[in-house]
Amino acid sequence: MKTLVIFNSTEPIPYRRATRGILNILEHLGILYQQIDLAWSRISEEELTTAHLVILGQEGVAKNLSDEEFLTLTRHVSQGLGLLLLDGFLSGYPEVAIRILEIPAFEDTRTTSVFPVRGDWLTETSTAEELTLKKSLSCHSWTSIPSNWSCFLQDEKNRPVGLKRVLGRGRIVLTGLSAGIWQEEYLGHAAGLDGVFWRSLIWASRKPFLARAMPPFVTVRIDDASGSGSPVAREKETVRGLKYINVLNRFGLVPNIGLFVDDIKQEDIETIKAAYHQGGAEFSPHAFRDPKNTNEFPIYMKHTGEEFSLEILQQHFEKLDNLFSSWSIKPSRTVNAHFGELGLASLPFLKQRQQCYLMNVCRVGKAFADPASHQWELKPYHKVNYALDFIPEDKDFFQAMSLPGLDFSAGKPDFDFLFGCTTFWQENFRTDLQKAVRRGVLQIKQGLENLFFGCLMTHEQRIGFLTLQEWETIIKSIMQELKPVPHILKSYDTISAYAESRYRTTLVNAQHNHDLTLWLKGESKVTQLVYLFQEESSGIRQRFLEIPPFSGSVVFKFRL
Numbered sequence: 435m436k437t438l439v440i441f442n443s444t445e446p447i448p449y450r451r452a453t454r455g456i457l458n459i460l461e462h463l464g465i466l467y468q469q470i471d472l473a474w475s476r477i478s479e480e481e482l483t484t485a486h487l488v489i490l491g492q493e494g495v496a497k498n499l500s501d502e503e504f505l506t507l508t509r510h511v512s513q514g515l516g517l518l519l520l521d522g523f524l525s526g527y528p529e530v531a532i533r534i535l536e537i538p539a540f541e542d543t544r545t546t547s548v549f550p551v552r553g554d555w556l557t558e559t560s561t562a563e564e565l566t567l568k569k570s571l572s573c574h575s576w577t578s579i580p581s582n583w584s585c586f587l588q589d590e591k592n593r594p595v596g597l598k599r600v601l602g603r604g605r606i607v608l609t610g611l612s613a614g615i616w617q618e619e620y621l622g623h624a625a626g627l628d629g630v631f632w633r634s635l636i637w638a639s640r641k642p643f644l645a646r647a648m649p650p651f652v653t654v655r656i657d658d659a660s661g662s663g664s665p666v667a668r669e670k671e672t673v674r675g676l677k678y679i680n681v682l683n684r685f686g687l688v689p690n691i692g693l694f695v696d697d698i699k700q701e702d703i704e705t706i707k708a709a710y711h712q713g714g715a716e717f718s719p720h721a722f723r724d725p726k727n728t729n730e731f732p733i734y735m736k737h738t739g740e741e742f743s744l745e746i747l748q749q750h751f752e753k754l755d756n757l758f759s760s761w762s763i764k765p766s767r768t769v770n771a772h773f774g775e776l777g778l779a780s781l782p783f784l785k786q787r788q789q790c791y792l793m794n795v796c797r798v799g800k801a802f803a804d805p806a807s808h809q810w811e812l813k814p815y816h817k818v819n820y821a822l823d824f825i826p827e828d829k830d831f832f833q834a835m836s837l838p839g840l841d842f843s844a845g846k847p848d849f850d851f852l853f854g855c856t857t858f859w860q861e862n863f864r865t866d867l868q869k870a871v872r873r874g875v876l877q878i879k880q881g882l883e884n885l886f887f888g889c890l891m892t893h894e895q896r897i898g899f900l901t902l903q904e905w906e907t908i909i910k911s912i913m914q915e916l917k918p919v920p921h922i923l924k925s926y927d928t929i930s931a932y933a934e935s936r937y938r939t940t941l942v943n944a945q946h947n948h949d950l951t952l953w954l955k956g957e958s959k960v961t962q963l964v965y966l967f968q969e970e971s972s973g974i975r976q977r978f979l980e981i982p983p984f985s986g987s988v989v990f991k992f993r994l
């Protein structure tokens with residue numbers, strides 16, 4: 435049931451770019467794949483018989499395949515094998531390949547934007563209307579396409595640059611875009627085209643097809659929470675006793691709340707305690723307080739990036755221990771630090787308290803204002819805001835983030851869905867509920883499209899500029915719009931723990947005869963959900979296989 439990915443390591447630059455542009459997302463999707471390096475191996479008849487999909491994703495790789503190999507490949511496609519031609523270098527294809535795959539005549543051109551074509555299964559989860567590339571990208575485009583092909587992507591002149599077709603019992607997806615599109619300098623991943631990528635893969639592949647991607651979890655994150663002690667809230671009733679949490683709970687949402695602990699008043703504690711014990715919210719110490727928004731009273735590190743002494747940290751953590759135990763709750767295992775400013779010296783204190791998950795908007799040990807804090811080598815894409823990985827600074831800590839935006843150059847909190855929707859900081863001259871709903875839905879859908887998780891993120895200050903009724907209208911409308919989108923509501927800690935277990939386990943093999951047999955190894959402390967895609971008369975059906983917690987090497991059988 436595996437996917438074969440064809441590379442050629444004798445061409446080191448395209449090879450390195452392909453491993454960065456294709457293998458990283460295949461790992462992230464959690465599919466069973468095998469690399470075939472044409473430098474020392476060939477495509478064999480036997481491999482193709484058991485494969486469900488073949489991907490050509492390295493620029494220029496097709497020219498290393500012989501006519502004979504293309505003929506064999508095409509024969510297997512007509513028998514049901516899926517084929518993804520993503521190398522974007524059709525000029526290098528042997529003439530016989532162009533002929534037997536019936537690739538229409540193309541023009542060599544360039545484009546600075548890409549448009550997903552609506553109404554196609556491949557673009558169904560795409561949230562972007564237009565993808566603007568950082569620089570002009572070479573591509574092949576088609577002026578006319580025969581009826582056996584259909585178009586799912588267009589270039590800046592609305593010419594087809596992405597085609598798909600059925601060939602016998604198999605399916606082919608062909609893009610005219612250079613494979614360079616998956617490099618950060620052009621577009622990269624988690625930037626609007628990943629939905630099309632993984633849906634191409636699912637659509638083309640022979641079924642059943644498996645993916646151990648993140649399930650469509652949805653959660654909420656609220657930073658800068660002061661409750662009744664809010665120094666800025668205009669609508670005191672909304673923040674008093676953190677009433678906005680109750681609204682979220684009514685729609686099944688479980689927020690992670692980053693608390694300004696010194697602002698919390700007696701009347702907030704009852705809500706905190708009740709929400710915690712009923713599984714309605716998780717709470718993390720964000721900072722002591724910060725009325726001027728300068729991280730004046732931080733817990734974990736100074737705003738300058740300077741570390742606290744161990745004595746000071748000892749005092750901070752003892753104070754938090756006492757505070758949380760007086761509220762009869764424990765902090766969430768996922769640390770929600772103000773500005774993401776988390777000193778390296780604070781890590782041992784957090785470890786002692788089993789708070790080893792992070793949702794950091796910047797690199798640990800760096801000040802938010804330091805440009806270096808926004809560079810972090812985290813899987814899968816070396817992005818701070820879309821990351822599921824143990825951090826290089828300390829492998830006991832796992833970063834789980836899924837936030838669109840974080841445009842640090844713009845110096846605005848665009849990752850907050852209420853940004854620009856209230857009169858807070860004069861971001862708008864009025865409260866714009868429709869804009870808030872639109873941005874909230876988009877934020878969640880982008881996380882899901884990229885196969886991380888949906889995270890609705892805001893700051894309490896902006897909620898504090900809404901009446902409770904307005905807040906309820908926003909949340910109700912967002913949840914209404916999410917109804918047609920498959921999703922599972924979970925807390926942040928649940929998602930972090932799931933992502934960690936998924937990371938610690940590998941799908942070693944899968945076979946489909948009458949039963950479906952999965953071989954896994956590693957350690958999973960949670961029940962994992964493996965995506966299973968099957969072909970039915972009504973179309974592609976997606977469901978989940980449940981893998982109970984396990985340790986070591988295990989085999990699971992499923993009746994399909």
Ligand SMILES: [Zn+2]
Nearest residue numbers: 657658772773
């Ligand atoms: Zn904050």
